[in-house]
Amino acid sequence: xxxxxxxxxxxxxxxxxxxxxxxxxxxxxxxxxxxxxxxxxxxxxxxxxxxxxxxxxxxxxxxxxxxxxxxxxxxxxxxxxxxxxxxxxxxxxxxxxxxxxxxxxxxxxxxxxxxxxxxxxxxxxxxxxxxxxxxxxxxxxxxxxxxxxxxxxxxxxxxxxxxxxxxxxxxxxxxxxxxxxxxxxxxxxxxxxxxxxxxxxxxxxxxxxxxxxxxxxxxxxxxxxxxxxxxxxxxxxxxxxxxxxxxxxxxxxxxxxxxxxxxxxxxxxxxxxxxxxxxxxxxxxxxxxxxxxxxxxxxxxxxxxxxxxxxxxxxxxxxxxxxxxxxxxxxxxxxxxxxxxxxxxxxxxxxxxxxxxxxxxxxxxxxxxxxxxxxxxxxxxxxxxxxxxxxxxxxxxxxxxxxxxxxxxxxxxxxxxxxxxxxxxxxxxxxxxxxxxxxxxxxxxxxxxxxxxxxxx
Ligand SMILES: CC(=O)N[C@H]1[C@@H](OP(=O)(O)OP(=O)(O)OC[C@H]2O[C@@H](n3ccc(=O)[nH]c3=O)[C@H](O)[C@@H]2O)O[C@H](CO)[C@@H](O)[C@@H]1O
Ligand SMILES: C=C(OP(=O)(O)O)C(=O)O
Numbered sequence: 001x002x003x004x005x006x007x008x009x010x011x012x013x014x015x016x017x018x019x020x021x022x023x024x025x026x027x028x029x030x031x032x033x034x035x036x037x038x039x040x041x042x043x044x045x046x047x048x049x050x051x052x053x054x055x056x057x058x059x060x061x062x063x064x065x066x067x068x069x070x071x072x073x074x075x076x077x078x079x080x081x082x083x084x085x086x087x088x089x090x091x092x093x094x095x096x097x098x099x100x101x102x103x104x105x106x107x108x109x110x111x112x113x114x115x116x117x118x119x120x121x122x123x124x125x126x127x128x129x130x131x132x133x134x135x136x137x138x139x140x141x142x143x144x145x146x147x148x149x150x151x152x153x154x155x156x157x158x159x160x161x162x163x164x165x166x167x168x169x170x171x172x173x174x175x176x177x178x179x180x181x182x183x184x185x186x187x188x189x190x191x192x193x194x195x196x197x198x199x200x201x202x203x204x205x206x207x208x209x210x211x212x213x214x215x216x217x218x219x220x221x222x223x224x225x226x227x228x229x230x231x232x233x234x235x236x237x238x239x240x241x242x243x244x245x246x247x248x249x250x251x252x253x254x255x256x257x258x259x260x261x262x263x264x265x266x267x268x269x270x271x272x273x274x275x276x277x278x279x280x281x282x283x284x285x286x287x288x289x290x291x292x293x294x295x296x297x298x299x300x301x302x303x304x305x306x307x308x309x310x311x312x313x314x315x316x317x318x319x320x321x322x323x324x325x326x327x328x329x330x331x332x333x334x335x336x337x338x339x340x341x342x343x344x345x346x347x348x349x350x351x352x353x354x355x356x357x358x359x360x361x362x363x364x365x366x367x368x369x370x371x372x373x374x375x376x377x378x379x380x381x382x383x384x385x386x387x388x389x390x391x392x393x394x395x396x397x398x399x400x401x402x403x404x405x406x407x408x409x410x411x412x413x414x415x416x417x418x419x420x421x422x423x424x425x426x427x428x429x430x431x432x433x434x435x436x437x438x439x440x441x442x443x444x445x446x447x448x449x450x451x452x453x454x455x456x457x
Contacts, residue, residue, distance in 0.1 A: 018437060019412050019435050019436060019437055020408050020409060020410045020412065020435075020436060021397065021400075021407075021408070021409040021412060021415075021423055021433055021434070021435055021436075022406060022407075022408055022409075022433070022434050022436050023382070023397065023400035023401060023403075023406065023407040023408075023409060023431070023432065023433045024382075024405070024406055024432035024433075025380070025382055025400050025401050025402055025403040025404060025405065025406075025407060025432075026402070026403070026404050026405075027265065027401070027430060027431060027432055028265055028266060028267045028268075028305075028430070029261060029262060029265050029267035029269050029401075029426070029429040029430050029431055030267060030268060030269060030429065030430050031269060031270070031428065031429050031430065032269070032270040032271070032272070033258050033269060033270070033271050033425050033428070033429055034272065034273075034425075035250045035251055035254055035255050035258070035271055035272065035273060035274055036060070036062035036063070036086070036250070036251055036254060036420035037059075037060035037061050037062045037086065037247075037248035037249070037250065037251060038062070038209075038210055038213065038248055038249050038250060038251040038252065038253075038254075039062055039064055039066060039067075039251055039253070039254075039418045040110070040183070040208075040210040040253075041209075041210040041213040041214065041248045041249055041251075042058070042061050042062055042064070042067055042070075042088075042248050043066055043067065043070050043108070043109075043110035043111075043113075044110050044113055044187045044210065044214050045058060045213065045214055045217045045246070045248060046058075046067070046070045046071070046074060046088070046090065046110075047070070047110060047111075047113050047114035047116070047117050047187075047191065048117060048191055048214055048217055048218055049074070049079075049090040049092055049117075050074070050077070050079065050092045050095065050114055050117035050118055050121060051092075051117045051120060051121060051191060051194055051195060051218065051221070051223075051241050052092060052221050052240075052241040052242065052243065052244065053092060053093040053240065053241075054091070054093065054221075054241070054242050054243030054244075055089065055090075055091050055243045055244075056088075056089070056090040056091070056092075056221075056243065056244050056246070057087065057089055057243075057244065057245040057246070058087065058088040058089070058090065058217075058246055058247075058248065059086065059087055059245070059246065059247040059248065060086055060247045060248040060249075060250075061083070061086050061087065061088045061248060062086070062248075062251065062254075062420040063086070063420045063421060064416065064417060064418055064419070064420060065413070065416045065417045066108045066110070066417045066418060067083075067088075068083075069104055069107050069108050069111070070108065070110065070111060071083060071088070072101075072104050073100055073101065073104045073105060073111050073114065074090060074092070076097075076100065076101045076104065077092075077095050077096065077097055077098075077100065077118070078094055078095050078096025078097060079091065079092040079094075079095060080092075080094075092121075095118070095121060095122060098118055098122045098124045098125050098126055099126040100114065100118070100125075100126065100127050100128060101128075102128040102159075102160075105127060105128040105129075105130055105131070106128055106129070106130065106131040107131045108130065108131055108132055108417070109130045109131065109132025109133070109138070109184065110130075110132075110184070111127075111130055111131075112127055112128075112129065112130035112140060112143070112161075112184070112188075113143075113184050113187050113188045113191070114127070114191075115127040115143065115147070115161060115163060115188060116143075116147070116187070116188035116189060116190070116191035116192035117191040117192070117194075119147065119152060119163050119164075119165065119171065119192055120170075120171055120191065120192045120193075120194060120195040120196065121195065123164060123165040123168055123169070123170070124163070124164040124165070125161075125162075125163045125164075126160055126161070126162050126163075127160065127161045127163070128159055128160050128161070129156070129159050129160070129161060133389035133390050133391070133414075134350070134388070134389055135348040135350055135351040135389055136348035136349040136350045136351065137349070138348075140156075140161065140184075140185075142178050142179065142180070142182050142185035143182075143184065143185045143188045143189070144156070144161065145176075146174075146176045146178070146185060146188065146189040146192075146202075147163055147171075147188070147189070147192060149174040149175075149176050150171040150172055150173070150174045150176075150189075150192060150193065150196055150200065151165060151166070151169070151171055151172040151174075152164065152165050152171060153165075153166060169197075170195065170196060170197045170237075171192055171193070171195070171196035171197070171237075172196055172197050172198055173193060173196050173197060173198030173199040173200040173235070173236075173237055174200055174201075175200075175201045175203070176189060176200065176201070176202050176203065177203045177204055178202065178203070178204045178205060178206075179204070180204070180318075181204050181205060181206040181207065181231065181318045182206060183206040183208050183210065183211060183318075185206075186202060186205045186206040186211050186233070187206075187210075187211060187214055189202055190202065190205075190211070190214065190215060190218070190225060190228070190233060190235060191214070191218070193235035193237060194218050194223040194225065194235060194237065194238065194241070195237055195238065195239070195240070195241070196235075196237040197237055198236075198237055199234060199235065199236050199237070200234070200235045200237070201232065201233070201234050201235075202232070202233040202235075203231070203232055204231055205227075205228075205230070205231050205232065205233045206318060206319065207229055207230060207231055207318070207319045207320060208318070208319040209229070209249060209252060209275070209278045209319070210249070211228055211229065211233075212228045212229035213248065213249045214228070215228030215229075215233070216228070216246075217244065217246050218241070220244045220245075220246050221241035221242055221243070221244045222238060222240075222241045222242050223235070223238060223241060224236040224237075224238055249275060249278070250273050250274050250275055250278075250299075251420075252274075252275065252278040252279050252282070252323075253323065253325045253326060253391075253418075254419060254420070255271055255274045255278075255279060255282075255301070256279060256282040256323070256325075256326045256329065257326075257329050257394050257398070257419070257422075258271050258425075259271065259279075259282065259283075259286060259291075259293065259301070259303055260286075260326075260329040260330065260332065260333050260398055261398050261401060261426065261429075261431075262291075262303035263286060263289070263291045263303060263306060263309070263333055264332060264333050264336065264398050264399070264401060264402045265401050265402055265431075266305040266306060267303070267305060267429075268302070268303070268304050268305055269302070269303055269429060270296060270300060270301070270302050271300065271301045271302075271303070272297070272299050272300035272301070273299040273300070274299055274300065274301050275299070276295055276298075276301060279301075280320060281320060281321060281322040281323065282322070282323065282326055283301075285312065285314060285322060285330065286303075288310070288312050289306075289309050289310055289311075289312055289333065289334070289337060290306045290307070290308055290309050290310045290337075291303060291304075291306045291309070292304040292306065308338055309333065309334075309336055309337035309338065309376070310337055310338055310339065311334065311337045311338060311339030311340050311341040311374075311376055312334065312337070312341050313341065313342045313343075313344075314327065314330055314334075314341070314342070314343045314344070315343075315344040315346055316343075316344070316345050316346055316347050317346060317347070318347065324345065324347040324348055324351060325391050326391070327343060327345055327351065327391070328351070328354045328391040328392045328394065328395035329391065329394055329395045329398055330343070331343055331352075331354060331355065331358065331365070331372060331374060331395055332354075332358060332395040332396070332398045332399040332402075333398070334374045334376065335358055335361075335363035335364070335365065335374055335376065335377060335380060335399065336376060336377065336378075336379070336380065336402060337374075337376040338376050339375075339376055340373065340374070340375050340376070341373075341374040341376070342371060342372070342373055342374070343371065343372040343374065344370060344371050345370045345371075345372075346370065349370065351389075351392075352367050352370065352372050353388040353389070353392055354387075354388065354391075354392035354395045354396060355367045355372050357385045357386060357387070357388070357392070357396055358385075358395065358396070358399055360383045360384070360385055361380040361381060361382065361383050361385065361396075361399050361400070361403050361407065362377055362379070362380045362381045362383075362403070363377060363380060363399070364376075364377050379402075379403075379404060380399055380402055380403035380404070381403055381404050381405055382400065382403045382404060382405035382406040382407040383403075383407060383408075384407070384408040384410070385399075385400070385407060385408070385409055385410070386409075386410045386411055387409065387410065387411025387412075387414045387415065388411070388414075389414055390414045390415065390417055390418040390419075391418075392414070393409070393411045393412075393414040393415045394415065394419065394422070396409055396411075397409055397415070397422065397426075397433070400433075401426070401431055401433070412435070423435055
């Protein structure tokens with residue numbers, strides 16, 4: 001499949017806090033979109049590169065603010081990081097400090113997972129509690145208990161997780177059962193176990209494709225990890241890892257987002273490269289809603305315009321269940337489906353905040369606890385909206401593409417954290433969307449509820 005267009009300038013847009021997206025909805029999309037490497041793989045693979053004292057040449061790295069921040073975390077640890085296009089070179093032969101910087105770690109989630117690799121390499125790590133999307137309390141108890149089971153002393157004090165291996169020794173293999181199949185805890189512990197003494201078994205491990213991608217990356221450096229992608233992962237510790245050249249998997253959540261973009265605008269678009277097997281619950285749900293999706297090639301999906309969208313029931317679950325990261329985009333889609341849909345968010349306790357913003361666009365959604373009741377409406381109408389987190393922001397942009405008239409979206413810093421130039425990719429598909437500088441109305445704060453006045457660049 002030949003990409004129809006290539007993306008311009010491989011650098012992030014200027015810091016997005018003062019910019020908004022103006023979307024003129026009601027236009028169909030057409031053409032091909034190139035899917036970038038997976039955010040959640042790239043970030044944890046960067047943490048995994050700390051396990052190796054040789055060169056890590058990582059390909060298909062998405063251009064994201066989170067990747068940039070993670071690079072800064074590694075640099076602050078004394079690691080050599082260079083980024084060109086979608087290639088990242090990391091050399092962690094010399095980690096000069098075990099203390100990760102608070103200002104950076106608190107801006108993203110995956111930075112915390114590096115506690116596993118730093119501890120395995122240095123026997124000591126000081127890691128501030130992480131940031132990331134504000135979608136729940138997001139504790140790190142499973143990471144901590146797993147590291148303790150491997151012989152580390154771990155304490156959280158003043159917002160910092162301090163961990164060390166007593167007597168300057170190595171972590172020890174252990175049998176660890178996770179109460180819930182946490183993606184991050186599985187990854188933290190898998191990385192820690194890679195250089196531990198003996199065998200570690202993680203039971204009730206997360207089965208997300210990004211966990212398997214991290215394991216494949218580590219194995220390509222000489223680690224001995226078996227079973228990643230299943231709920232039992234076995235890791236036989238090795239003394240050290242070697243240089244690697246590795247390519248990250250396509251982002252299944254970005255793919256799902258563009259599938260919903262096609263569905264909500266009743267468009268015919270092609271998406272590649274993708275791994276359809278990573279999208280089974282998403283594709284199944286879209287088909288149930290009435291959307292036709294064709295596998296044009298093993299790595300290429302085509303979505304065709306749906307005649308009618310039908311209501312459905314969605315419950316988010318750990319992989320291979322329906323992904324929580326696709327919940328908000330699907331809520332946007334279901335606002336325009338015929339009938340009453342129910343969405344139950346069972347992974348995070350506070351991930352329905354986009355519902356009230358979608359209602360500004362004319363949706364009919366009520367929320368009770370972790371359940372959203374979505375009554376389909378015939379159309380949406382453009383309005384100013386504010387994104388509360390990454391996928392909530394994507395949902396609002398998608399709804400804006402379908403809404404009549406102009407939608408002004410505020411919250412680009414969320415989108416830029418996790419989508420590789422979403423606005424530009426949508427423009428290339430024919431969407432009427434542009435990034436503009438916001439001029440705040442005097443007396444109204446930038447996160448205030450009064451709609452901002454905007455001018456084009
Ligand atoms: C950077 C990254 O990869 N982020 C993804 C990762 O986040 P993250 O790794 O943070 O998500 P988890 O899988 O850990 O969280 C799942 C559930 O487990 C709970 N939990 C987690 C850890 C812990 O120590 N204790 C605990 O109770 C969480 O509060 C949550 O309710 O997986 C999520 C679930 O697919 C995705 O939404 C995020 O996009
Ligand atoms: C929740 C997400 O990201 P993070 O874990 O990085 O906050 C996400 O990607 O939807």
